[in-house]
Amino acid sequence: MTEKKPTRDEALALLHEYNKSDSLRKHAYSVEGVMRYCARKHGEDEDKWGIIGLIHDLDYELFPDQHCTMTRKILEERNWPDEYIRAVVSHGWGICSDVKPESVLEKTLFAIDELTGLITANAMVRPSGSVMDMSVKSVRKKWKTPSFAAGVDREIIQKGADMLGVELAELIEDAINGMREVAAAIGLQGDSA
Secondary structure (H helix, E strand, C coil): CCCCCCCHHHHHHHHHHHCCCHHHHHHHHHHHHHHHHHHHHCCCCHHHHHHHHHHCCCCCCCCHHHCCHHHHHHHHHCCCCHHHHHHHHHCCECCCECCCCCCHHHHHHHHHHHHHHHHHHHHHHCCCCCCCCCCHHHHHHHHCCCCCCCCCCHHHHHHHHHHHCCCHHHHHHHHHHHHHCCCCCCCCCHHHC
């Protein structure tokens, strides 16, 4: 059986089937937005990058102890393309997966997954409650405060930036820009609407 490219609607249905948590869904939309933004920046397939971003944590709510492993199983059972499955599994490299990110897509997903969490936390404490007026400088300031968004692994973000060969500031800027595109969907549009 040949692999067919999944559609965003199929990915969204799958996300909603396995994730009932509003915060996990919003995280998925954030990562999708940033992946789409980065795909355009690199001249890559925006739909493919976005869909992979959307379903990257597919198994996290129901199978947190088998993160990435169950997503592989779920996607294989649905005959998803190997390239999509490998990319999703690679975002857990060194944490819950031994699949090292190799392509620009995989390295980007690895780098921005945690970063979207830091940016979300930063937006939530801003007076505007928004990513629309956020600067790289404000994220860098919070970055230096380990107690702020303490669950965000800054080492993973830095490792991802290093793998991509980009400065942290550029990665943060790309993530902010990508999240601005989905600000309404992730509840971080604030008063800037």
